[in-house]
Amino acid sequence: MVFRLDRPFDIDPAGQRVLDIEAMAQCVRDAAGALHAAGVRRGDRFAVYKDNHLDCLLLAAAGIRIGAVPVMLSGLLPTDPALALLRRTEPKLLVSNRRLLSREGNGGESLTSFAERTVSLDGGVPGATPFAELYGSADPAPDPRPDDELMMLTHTSGTTGVPKLIMYTPEKLQGQMARLECRHLPPITFRRNDTVAMFCPYVHARAFTWIYSVLTLAPTKVLVMSESDPQVVGPLFERHRPTVIEALPIDYARLEGLADDRRSRAFASVRMFVGNFDAVRWPIIRTFLNASRHRFPVWREGYGQSETGGMGMTFISRRTANRRRDELPGPRKVGRPMPGFTQLKVVDPKTFAPVPDGRPGLVLARTRARCVGYYGEPERWEEKVRGEWWNTGDIGIRSRTGSLRLLDREVNHVPGMSCLEQEDILVDRLPKGHDVALLTVPDGPPVPVVATPDGTLDEASWAGATRGLPALAKPVVIASDAMPRTGTGKIVREELRRRHLGETEPPGSGRWT
Template sequence: MFFRLSRPMDIDPSGQLILDLPALAGFVRSTAAALHAAGARPGDRVAVFKENHFDCLLLAAAAIRIGAVPVMLSGLLPPDSVRALLRRVEPTLLVSNRRLLEEAGSDGGPLTSLAERTLSLDGGVPDALALVDVLGGPEPAPVPRGDDELMMLTHTSGTTGIPKLIMYTPEKLQGQMARLECRHLPPLTFGRNDVVAMFLPYVHARAFTWIYSVLTLSPATVLLMSENDPEVVGPLFRQHRPTVVEALPIDFLRMAPLAGENRGDALASVRTFIGNFDAMRWSAIRTFLNASRHWFPVWREGYGQSETGGLGMTMITRYRANKRRDERPGPRKVGRPMPGFVELKVVDPTTFEPVPTGEPGIVLAKTKARCVGYYGEPERWEEKAVGEWWNTGDIGVMTRTGALTLLDREVNYAPGGSCLEHEDVIVDHLPDGHDVALLPVPDGPPVPIVATPDGSLDRERWRGAVRGVPALAEPIVIAFKDMPRTGTGKILREALRTRYLAGVGHPGHGRWT
């Protein structure tokens, strides 16, 4: 097995692009020595806030090796969110790069003031150490930790404000979350001959469970992607022929030209596409499945949360994706809970008593993988923990066959409909490059925010797209680039509501967001 990088790692001055397992282990040891030389010690919090790449994982492993607790922060977080999280954890060491360290927050103060020490991977920052100055020192002995000790912090998406910091222990992350994925279950998991391409925010817990599966199942080649530009991805895919591609919605949207009519053969060998972090629009699923020349390509879509790991899974075939546009679709099905790993139930949001099959309610999950808390915010954790059950904050329906379908987040749910379902229908009947967010309001029909390539909307096409959909307000049309999103591509509905519906409340109360 070897690892092919889309660009050199920021922790590697030598600029290597191809690595094997011994090389990766060597980077963890040398980086652990660098963090120790920079002043990190057992029990210290080491904040990793850098440009997204695979070396985020190696920095976390290096911090864990010396007994420190890595705090993994996405380089795409807004400056004020980063500052709020750093104040919460009070890190001993902040590891970052010059561009991010020079970003100004509303407080006007330097980011370096929020940690005892700062390590700039590319140097050039006043009051910060440079990586080249701390490399090459002696390697400290590993510091083991117990299964129930705090190992790592990662953050939630922050769609409704400042993200929460989730507390992971070895038992939860390694012992539970990664357990199912590390089993040999073709075609769900990797085989020895697979070429796996991964696009991911490498600071997220999903990256850690994924790397455990890679190290356990040993696919032939792993393509570690830090960018989604088709001009970069296309040549790499044509050279290495991936058979499994996992990416965020924002990555698939960016790579769409590779699946177009003049796509060449970059995706010809893909047998499994895996969508993570948020549901993909059906039009995109169809496009990528049709771009594969495999005899039976599938789209694997998982349902889960950062606090719980995977809760369900569904597989979409090329036949189903192509047929769906001609049918009257229902709510998005996210699959059945994994037997022996997860239990799901749907309850009344007021009494928390189970509702009859087919009736909507709050989705509760029970899993041994549930994490141990929100760092510095126990009250927010207690709001969502219902004994052994976890309140997902989603409104769903359990079918007679035991499958879960999702309607909406509770904060956006208006009884009698599903904005997520209606968005799927509308986008599926609009041209490429369009997206829609429906904002329900307490009194009146949902308000559509329509993002188009140039900020204009063909009203005839719009009327055709919403035919059969319950009544909507007049659409608000914006340019696609102006649709606010998180770093993983989720639409920031609260930002839209603030911008276009100032003073209009939610249909739900939002206690469990």
């Protein structure tokens, strides 16, 4: 098995683009030596806040190797939330790069304010130690943490403000979350002859469970993507035809034009597309499945949360994706819970009594993979825990056969409708490049915020898109780049609400966001 990188690691002075397992392991040992030389010791917290690449994960592995606790922060996280998380954790060391370290928060605070020491991977930052000065230091003996001790902190997406920091132990992350993916279950897991391409925020727990499955199932080739620029992705995929691709919705959206290009064979060999972090709109699913020349390509959509890992899974065929638009229910059917790993139930949001199948309610999950807490915010954790059950904050419907369909987040839910499904239908009917977020209000129809490439909306197109749907308020039209999103591409609905609805409160309680 070999790893091919779209660009060299920031922690590798040799600038390698092709690495085997031993070369990857050596990167971890070298990074462990550098961290140790910087003063990191067993039990210390150290923060990784750098440009996205798989070496974020390797830095975490290096720290874990010597018994330290990595605090993983996405390089796409804005400065002020990053400062808030650094303030909360007070790391011994901050590992970052010049681009991020040059920023200041709104209050003039520096990123280096809350760490005892800072290392700049590309140097050139006053007061920060260049990584090159530490590289080559002796690798200390491994000193891993026990299965029940804190191993790592990662953050949630932050759609409702400063992200939460999730606490993982080895038993939860390695022993439970990664366990299902490491089983040989063709065709939904890797085959030995697969070429796997991955787009991911590599600070996220998803990257850790994914790498376990890669190392266990050993596909022939792994294409490690740090970004989704079509000018980079196209040539690489033409040379090394991926058979399995996993990406965020925002990555698929950026690559949609490449998939639409019938001259390109970048996606011709793909047998399975995997969506992660959020549901993908129907037009994008259709475009990618049609770009594959495989006889029976599928789209695998997972349902899960950072706190629980995977909870459900569903598949979409090319035939389903190409059905008449009016027949499409929206890709919010998340399938059945994973047998032997997860149980799901639907309850009344006020009484928590179970509701009959076919009726909407709050989705609770029971899984042994549930993480152990929110760092520094135990009260937020306790609000979502009900004994062995985890409150997902989602409103859904369970069928008689046990499958689950999501309607909305509880904070945005209005009885009798599903904004998520309506959004899917609207986006499917509108021209390409349009996106929609419905903002619910307590005493009127939802307010649609429509993002278009040029900030204008054709009235006839909107009339056609809304035909036959429940009543909507007059749309608010914005340019696509004005749609507030998290680093993983999720729409920040609370920011939209603040901008366009002022003080109007959402209909839900918001207790479990």
